[in-house]
Amino acid sequence: MPEKPRLERQPMCDRLAMEFQDGWIVNLGVGMPTLCSNYVEPHKSLVFHSENGAIGYGPLAPPEKADRHLVNAGGQQVTALPGLAIVHHADSFALIRKGMVDVTVMGAYEVAENGDFANWRIPTRKGGGIGGAMDLAACAKRVFITLEHTTKEGGPRLLKRCTLPITAPGVVKLVVTDLGLFEVTPEGFKLREHAPGWTPAEIQACTEARLIIADDLREFRFRARA
Amino acid sequence: MPEKPRLERQPMCDRLAMEFQDGWIVNLGVGMPTLCSNYVEPHKSLVFHSENGAIGYGPLAPPEKADRHLVNAGGQQVTALPGLAIVHHADSFALIRKGMVDVTVMGAYEVAENGDFANWRIPTRKGGGIGGAMDLAACAKRVFITLEHTTKEGGPRLLKRCTLPITAPGVVKLVVTDLGLFEVTPEGFKLREHAPGWTPAEIQACTEARLIIADDLREFRFRARA
Amino acid sequence: MKNKTYQTFDEAVVDIPDGSVFMSAGFGGVGVPRNILAAVGRQGAKNLTGISNNGGTLDAKVDVGTLIAAGQVKKMYCAFTAATHPSQVTPFVRMYNNNEIDAEVIPQGTLAERIRAAAAGIGAFYTPTTVGTELAVGKEQREINGRRYVLEYPLHADYAFIRAWKADTFGNLVFRLTQRNFNPVMAMAARITIVEVENDIVPVGELDPDHVHVPGVYVDRLVRIPPDGIWD
Amino acid sequence: MKNKTYQTFDEAVVDIPDGSVFMSAGFGGVGVPRNILAAVGRQGAKNLTGISNNGGTLDAKVDVGTLIAAGQVKKMYCAFTAATHPSQVTPFVRMYNNNEIDAEVIPQGTLAERIRAAAAGIGAFYTPTTVGTELAVGKEQREINGRRYVLEYPLHADYAFIRAWKADTFGNLVFRLTQRNFNPVMAMAARITIVEVENDIVPVGELDPDHVHVPGVYVDRLVRIPPDGIWD
Numbered sequence: 001m002p003e004k005p006r007l008e009r010q011p012m013c014d015r016l017a018m019e020f021q022d023g024w025i026v027n028l029g030v031g032m033p034t035l036c037s038n039y040v041e042p043h044k045s046l047v048f049h050s051e052n053g054a055i056g057y058g059p060l061a062p063p064e065k066a067d068r069h070l071v072n073a074g075g076q077q078v079t080a081l082p083g084l085a086i087v088h089h090a091d092s093f094a095l096i097r098k099g100m101v102d103v104t105v106m107g108a109y110e111v112a113e114n115g116d117f118a119n120w121r122i123p124t125r126k127g128g129g130i131g132g133a134m135d136l137a138a139c140a141k142r143v144f145i146t147l148e149h150t151t152k153e154g155g156p157r158l159l160k161r162c163t164l165p166i167t168a169p170g171v172v173k174l175v176v177t178d179l180g181l182f183e184v185t186p187e188g189f190k191l192r193e194h195a196p197g198w199t200p201a202e203i204q205a206c207t208e209a210r211l212i213i214a215d216d217l218r219e220f221r222f223r224a225r226a
Numbered sequence: 227m228p229e230k231p232r233l234e235r236q237p238m239c240d241r242l243a244m245e246f247q248d249g250w251i252v253n254l255g256v257g258m259p260t261l262c263s264n265y266v267e268p269h270k271s272l273v274f275h276s277e278n279g280a281i282g283y284g285p286l287a288p289p290e291k292a293d294r295h296l297v298n299a300g301g302q303q304v305t306a307l308p309g310l311a312i313v314h315h316a317d318s319f320a321l322i323r324k325g326m327v328d329v330t331v332m333g334a335y336e337v338a339e340n341g342d343f344a345n346w347r348i349p350t351r352k353g354g355g356i357g358g359a360m361d362l363a364a365c366a367k368r369v370f371i372t373l374e375h376t377t378k379e380g381g382p383r384l385l386k387r388c389t390l391p392i393t394a395p396g397v398v399k400l401v402v403t404d405l406g407l408f409e410v411t412p413e414g415f416k417l418r419e420h421a422p423g424w425t426p427a428e429i430q431a432c433t434e435a436r437l438i439i440a441d442d443l444r445e446f447r448f449r450a451r452a
Numbered sequence: 453m454k455n456k457t458y459q460t461f462d463e464a465v466v467d468i469p470d471g472s473v474f475m476s477a478g479f480g481g482v483g484v485p486r487n488i489l490a491a492v493g494r495q496g497a498k499n500l501t502g503i504s505n506n507g508g509t510l511d512a513k514v515d516v517g518t519l520i521a522a523g524q525v526k527k528m529y530c531a532f533t534a535a536t537h538p539s540q541v542t543p544f545v546r547m548y549n550n551n552e553i554d555a556e557v558i559p560q561g562t563l564a565e566r567i568r569a570a571a572a573g574i575g576a577f578y579t580p581t582t583v584g585t586e587l588a589v590g591k592e593q594r595e596i597n598g599r600r601y602v603l604e605y606p607l608h609a610d611y612a613f614i615r616a617w618k619a620d621t622f623g624n625l626v627f628r629l630t631q632r633n634f635n636p637v638m639a640m641a642a643r644i645t646i647v648e649v650e651n652d653i654v655p656v657g658e659l660d661p662d663h664v665h666v667p668g669v670y671v672d673r674l675v676r677i678p679p680d681g682i683w684d
Numbered sequence: 685m686k687n688k689t690y691q692t693f694d695e696a697v698v699d700i701p702d703g704s705v706f707m708s709a710g711f712g713g714v715g716v717p718r719n720i721l722a723a724v725g726r727q728g729a730k731n732l733t734g735i736s737n738n739g740g741t742l743d744a745k746v747d748v749g750t751l752i753a754a755g756q757v758k759k760m761y762c763a764f765t766a767a768t769h770p771s772q773v774t775p776f777v778r779m780y781n782n783n784e785i786d787a788e789v790i791p792q793g794t795l796a797e798r799i800r801a802a803a804a805g806i807g808a809f810y811t812p813t814t815v816g817t818e819l820a821v822g823k824e825q826r827e828i829n830g831r832r833y834v835l836e837y838p839l840h841a842d843y844a845f846i847r848a849w850k851a852d853t854f855g856n857l858v859f860r861l862t863q864r865n866f867n868p869v870m871a872m873a874a875r876i877t878i879v880e881v882e883n884d885i886v887p888v889g890e891l892d893p894d895h896v897h898v899p900g901v902y903v904d905r906l907v908r909i910p911p912d913g914i915w916d
Contacts, residue, residue: 069863094571096793139573251901306893316804319804323561391585575810
C-alpha cells in the first residue's frame with residue numbers, strides 16, 4: 001500500500017458541498033459531514049435542516065453568540081439565520097419523509113456498488129445508533145456519503161456488497177473518500193476524480209468493488225479557499 | 227296525537243348542558259346544539275372545542291366584538307376567552323380521534339335504541355353532509371343527541387333500528403327531545419324525564435322503540451334562568 | 453434566500469395546467485384564498501380536481517364553488533356533497549345532483565389527516581372514523597388492540613391555495629386565529645404552494661422563528677392582497 | 685379555568701406508580717425535563733418503560749440515563765441503543781450490553797411519528813423508513829403506489845415529561861427554538877402530561893393564542909423551575 005498523502009477531511013467535504021445547488025434543503029449528519037457547511041459560495045443560498053426541527057439555521061455559534069436553545073442534530077450550538085423556522089420533531093420528519101430534503105450527507109462504515117450503505121450498527125457490538133439516518137436515507141432526494149477509503153487496518157470500505165447491516169438499500173448517489181470522488185451508477189462506482197498523486201490502479205487496489213474509470217477522470221477539484 | 231305543548235329548544239339544550247361536568251372539553255354541533263353554550267353555571271369551567279381548531283372559545287360575538295378571523299364550526303363569529311389556543315385542522319381532529327372530547331352534542335334525523343344515530347345523509351337526496359360528525363361520533367367519550375321527538379309528519383325518530391345511513395354505531399349515551407330525556411341503556415331507551423303534562427304512555431305512542439320507564443321518572447328539570 | 457413574491461395573482465397562477473389537482477383551504481368563510489381562486493377563474497384551467505372542506509357556499513363570495521360553477525372542476529374531495537339543510541342548494545350540489553361533477557364525501561377529520569399524510573410521506577393510515585357506516589363499505593379494515601379501524605390513503609395535490617395573515621419573502625407563514633384551519637396542512641402537502649397574504653410581505657428575519665406556522669421551504673409563490681383585492 | 689400549577693416537582697410526580705410508561709422529551713441536551721427526571725429519581729418508581737430519543741448521555745447532567753443507572757427502568761424505546769462512537773459507553777449502553785435493561789431501537793422519524801400517532805388516535809401507519817433493512821424484518825409491509833412501506837403502531841404512554849419556555853396556569857405551552865423538538869408531540873400523546881417551565885407561569889389570557897404550541901387541554905401539571913433548580 002503506497003504511503004502517499006491522502007485528502008484531508010475539509011477538502012473532501014468541500015468537494016461534496018460544491019455539488020449542492022442553489023435553494024437546496026441540506027441535511028448534514030453528525031461528525032465529518034458537518035464540515036460541508038464550512039464551504040460557502042455566495043451565489044448559492046442553501047437551507048440547512050436538522051432533525052430537531054431547525055429549518056434555515058446558520059454556522060456553528062461562537063461562544064459569545066451561542067444560544068442555549070438552538071442546537072443542530074449533533075447538539076452543537078448554531079446561529080439563527082434570517083428566515084429560520086422551527087417545527088417539532090414529528091413535523092421535522094414529515095418534511096424528511098415527504099422527500100423535501102434535496103441532499104443528506106452522512107458518514108458510513110461501508111458503501112456498496114449497488115448504492116447500499118451501512119452506518120448504524122456493528123453486529124459485534126450489541127445495539128445500534130440509528131438516529132434519523134434511516135429516515136433520511138430512505139426519503140431524501142439524494143444521499144451523499146463521506147468516509148475514509150479504507151479501514152484503520154487498511155481494509156476496503158467501497159465494497160461489492162455491504163457486510164454490515166445496511167441503513168438503506170440502493171440510495172447512495174455520490175461518495176467522497178480521502179482517495180477520490182465516486183459516482184454510484186447502475187454499473188457500479190465510477191471514479192470521477194482522484195486524489196493528487198494517486199493513479200486509478202492504486203485506488204482500485206484499495207477497493208473491493210471494481211471501479212469504472214470516468215472518461216473525463218481528473219484530479220480532485222479543490223475549492224479556491226478565501 | 228295529543229296537541230299538548232312540547233319543550234322549546236333552549237330548555238332541551240339546557241338540560242343536556244346540565245350534564246356537562248367541570249373541566250369537560252365540549253364540542254357542539256351546528257344548529258340546535260350550539261344553544262347548549264347559553265347555559266352557564268359559574269362553578270363549571272368548560273372548554274369549548276370546534277373542528278376548525280379553536281380550543282377554549284367563548285359565546286357568540288356581539289357585532290361590536292366580532293373578529294373576522296375567529297369563528298366556530300358553524301362559521302359564526304365567537305369571542306376569545308382567556309386561555310384560548312388555536313391548532314390547525316389536522317391537529318384539531320387529532321385531539322378528537324385521541325378521545326379528548328368529553329362530550330359532543332349533535333342533532334340527528336334518527337336515533338336507535340342500540341345507540342346508533344343518523345344525521346348526515348338522506349338516501350332520497352344524492353350526497354351527504356358529513357362534516358366532522360363521523361369523527362366526533364366515533365371518537366368522543368360521549369355522544370349526546372338533541373332532536374324533535376317526531377318528524378314533521380308525526381313519524382317517530384326514536385327507533386328500534388335506524389332506517390337512514392348511520393353516522394356511528396352504538397355511541398349515543400343521552401337523548402333529549404321535545405318530549406323528554408332518554409338514557410340509552412343496554413336494554414334500550416330509558417325515559418328519565420318527561421315534558422310537563424306528558425305521560426309515559428303518550429310519549430311511547432310517539433316512539434317506535436319500546437321505552438323503559440325509569441324508576442325515578444320525574445318531570446323535566448328546567449334550569450332556574452337568571 | 454429566494455424572494456418568492458409575485459406582483460399579481462394572475463402571474464402566480466398563469467401556468468396551472470388543465471387537469472391539475474388543487475387543495476383550497478378555508479373554513480366557515482375564514483382563511484379562504486379568494487383572490488387566488490378568482491385568478492384561477494380568470495385563468496380558466498379546466499378539468500381540475502379539488503380538495504376542500506366544501507364545494508362552496510350560497511353567498512356571493514368567490515370560493516371553490518366559483519370554479520365549480522364555471523365548469524372548471526371535474527371532481528371534488530370534500531366533507532359536504534349535500535348541504536345540511538335541503539334548501540341550501542349550491543351550484544356544486546346542483547351540478548352533483550345532475551351528474552355534471554364527480555365527488556367523494558370524506559369525513560372532515562379523515563380529510564385533514566389524508567392531507568397531512570401527504571405532507572408527512574405516510575403511505576396510508578388506520579383511523580376509527582367511519583367504522584360501521586356505509587362510508588367504510590369496501591374499504592380495508594382491521595382490528596388493532598380491540599378496536600376496528602379503516603385504512604385511508606394520502607391525498608396529494610399539485611397546488612395548494614392558501615391564505616395567510618403574515619409572510620416573509622421566503623414564504624414563512626403566520627396565521628391569525630381560526631384562519632389557520634386547513635391552511636398549514638395543505639401548504640405542507642402540495643407540490644406547489646401559492647399564498648395570498650393579508651399584510652405586507654416582510655423581509656426575512658422579521659418573523660419570530662417560534663411564531664412561524666408554515667416554514668418557507670413549503671411555499672413557492674406569495675402575493676400581497678392589494679387594497680382593491682378580496683378581503684372578506 | 686383550572687389552575688394546574690404545582691409548587692414542587694416532588695408533588696407533581698408523587699403518584700407515579702411502578703410499571704408506568706413515560707415519555708421524556710429533549711434533543712441535543714435542549715428541552716430535557718431534567719427537574720422532573722430528578723424528582724422521579726427521588727420518588728423511586730420502578731419497572732418503568734421509557735420512550736425517548738436516547739437513553740442518556742455521558743455528561744453529569746440529569747437525564748433519562750439517571751433513572752436507568754438507578755435501576756428504575758426496565759425497557760427503553762429510543763433511536764440509540766449504542767453510541768455512534770464505541771468509546772462512549774453510557775450507563776444505558778453498559779446495562780443494555782449486560783442484559784440488565786431491555787431496549788428497542790427505532791429510527792428517529794418513526795419514533796416521532798409513532799408518538800404522534802398516539803396523540804392523533806391513529807391505529808397504525810405505513811412509513812417508507814427501514815424498508816430493505818434488518819429493522820423491517822418480521823414487520824408487515826406493503827406496496828402502495830409502487831413504493832414499499834412498513835407498518836408501524838402508536839407508542840402510548842402514561843406520563844409525558846416536558847420542558848417548556850412559557851406556560852399559563854391552564855397549561856398552554858410555548859417553546860423556544862429547538863427546545864421544541866419532541867416536547868409538543870409527547871405532551872399531546874401521553875395520558876398525563878407534566879411540565880417544567882423556564883419562566884413564571886402566567887395567568888390565562890397572557891399568551892397569544894396564535895403562539896401557543898401545545899393547548900392547555902393536553903397538560904395536567906405545571907411546575908416553575910425554581911432558581912436553585914436544574915437550568916442547563
